Amino acid sequence: MNAGDHQLGIYLAGMLEGRTPELTTDLAALENAARKVLSPEALGYIVPSAGSGSTARANLEAFERRRIVPRMLRGVERQRDLSCEVLGTRMPAPVLVAPMGVQTLAHEEGELATVRAAAAVGVPYVHSTAAAHDFEQVAAAGGDAPRWYQLYYPTDRDVCVSFLRRARATGHSVLVVTLDTTLLGWRPADLDRGYLPFLAGTGIANYLSAPSFAGVDNPVTHWAGMFPNPGLSWDDLPFLRDHWDGPIVLKGIMSTEDARLAAEHGMDGIVVSNHGGRQVDGALAALDALPGIAEAVGDRLTVLFDSGVRTGADVVKALALGAKAVLVGRPVLYGLALGGQAGVEHVLRCLLGELDITLALSGYSAPGELGPGALAG
Ligand SMILES: Cc1cc2nc3c(=O)[nH]c(=O)nc-3n(C[C@H](O)[C@H](O)[C@H](O)COP(=O)(O)O)c2cc1C
Numbered sequence: 001m002n003a004g005d006h007q008l009g010i011y012l013a014g015m016l017e018g019r020t021p022e023l024t025t026d027l028a029a030l031e032n033a034a035r036k037v038l039s040p041e042a043l044g045y046i047v048p049s050a051g052s053g054s055t056a057r058a059n060l061e062a063f064e065r066r067r068i069v070p071r072m073l074r075g076v077e078r079q080r081d082l083s084c085e086v087l088g089t090r091m092p093a094p095v096l097v098a099p100m101g102v103q104t105l106a107h108e109e110g111e112l113a114t115v116r117a118a119a120a121v122g123v124p125y126v127h128s129t130a131a132a133h134d135f136e137q138v139a140a141a142g143g144d145a146p147r148w149y150q151l152y153y154p155t156d157r158d159v160c161v162s163f164l165r166r167a168r169a170t171g172h173s174v175l176v177v178t179l180d181t182t183l184l185g186w187r188p189a190d191l192d193r194g195y196l197p198f199l200a201g202t203g204i205a206n207y208l209s210a211p212s213f214a215g216v217d218n219p220v221t222h223w224a225g226m227f228p229n230p231g232l233s234w235d236d237l238p239f240l241r242d243h244w245d246g247p248i249v250l251k252g253i254m255s256t257e258d259a260r261l262a263a264e265h266g267m268d269g270i271v272v273s274n275h276g277g278r279q280v281d282g283a284l285a286a287l288d289a290l291p292g293i294a295e296a297v298g299d300r301l302t303v304l305f306d307s308g309v310r311t312g313a314d315v316v317k318a319l320a321l322g323a324k325a326v327l328v329g330r331p332v333l334y335g336l337a338l339g340g341q342a343g344v345e346h347v348l349r350c351l352l353g354e355l356d357i358t359l360a361l362s363g364y365s366a367p368g369e370l371g372p373g374a375l376a377g
């Protein structure tokens with residue numbers, strides 16, 4: 001099924017056959033179903049957010065507050081085409097799988113199941129530095145389907161260069177540099193449990209197979225010397241340009257000033273994101289930051305968005321406010337927990353299907369037709 005297939009197509013394609021009842025097509029309800037199957041450690045790591053959770057709630061509330069204004073009799077195409085090209089990557093709809101580490105917490109096959117599902121639907125997969133499977137394993141599972149690489153910029157530049165080389169050699173076309181997690185946020189659910197997957201050796205697969213880790217006595221301690229990197233600054237970006245010949249996107253931009261700086265530093269794109277509320281509790285909702293940033297950078301940068309996308313209607317709202325495409329986070333992991341590869345495929349197909357139907361019923365044939373006028377509030 002393609003993104004543009006209409007609702008009857010979803011039924012006719014038998015897409016719902018064989019799914020478990022927990023894999024509801026109400027994507028916003030998946031979290032509750034996933035809570036029942038995740039282990040206490042996985043639940044504590046994946047679902048909650050930083051601090052009191054106020055930013056994570058604000059992300060959802062910002063989507064709730066904005067309403068779509070459906071338009072009538074606009075001659076919407078019977079077969080819509082949602083496909084687009086973002087930073088040289090063709091995709092069936094303006095949706096990507098957000099980079100998420102330690103996916104074996106949700107399902108034993110972890111990233112391998114997710115990348116296979118993304119490949120089956122054609123949605124680009126963003127491989128995390130903090131993944132539980134390394135570049136080579138993910139590339140073998142994902143085949144030729146589009147993949148990007150997300151960098152946590154390590155303190156050791158040799159390791160950084162080895163990551164960039166391996167990412168390129170294994171077919172990752174765009175570099176996403178996450179800026180908002182130079183330290184882990186204050187996450188009470190993990191702190192109270194005294195649990196961090198990385199300290200148990202999960203989520204450091206890319207490091208373990210890096211050349212400088214060979215023969216190291218205590219790889220976790222070695223890793224711990226490389227991950228926290230709060231000293232990172234704008235001056236560290238040219239080094240990436242020197243070692244990466246494709247597009248570079250900065251993830252975690254939440255202010256118009258930083259968006260302008262990204263453009264001035266020759267970046268290709270940004271992800272407006274507060275990391276799903278997992279980092280700065282009390283930060284503004286990512287959706288509230290989006291329109292001002294999109295207006296400030298105009299055509300100088302490709303503006304992407306994540307944090308709080310749960311439904312196809314949410315995708316419509318983010319696109320209307322200036323995002324060229326959205327990255328979807330936790331719902332993918334909920335699908336993974338509930339059904340492995342099939343669960344992730346279910347989530348992605350539902351998201352694309354609901355996006356298509358919502359667009360059409362709102363009077364639009366293609367995502368590019370959306371603008372602020374599509375929304376009220
Ligand atoms: C369990 C988990 C692990 C994550 N790991 C990473 C990561 O390794 N790199 C990264 O840039 N973002 C990571 N993120 C953040 C996501 O990329 C994305 O910004 C966030 O999940 C979007 O919010 P949402 O979950 O509300 O969709 C992670 C998110 C979750 C839930």
Ligand SMILES: CCCCCCC(=O)C(=O)O
Binds near residue numbers: 101184227
């Ligand atoms: C490399 C260690 C930190 C990874 C943090 C993963 C992440 O982004 C998240 O949990 O959120």
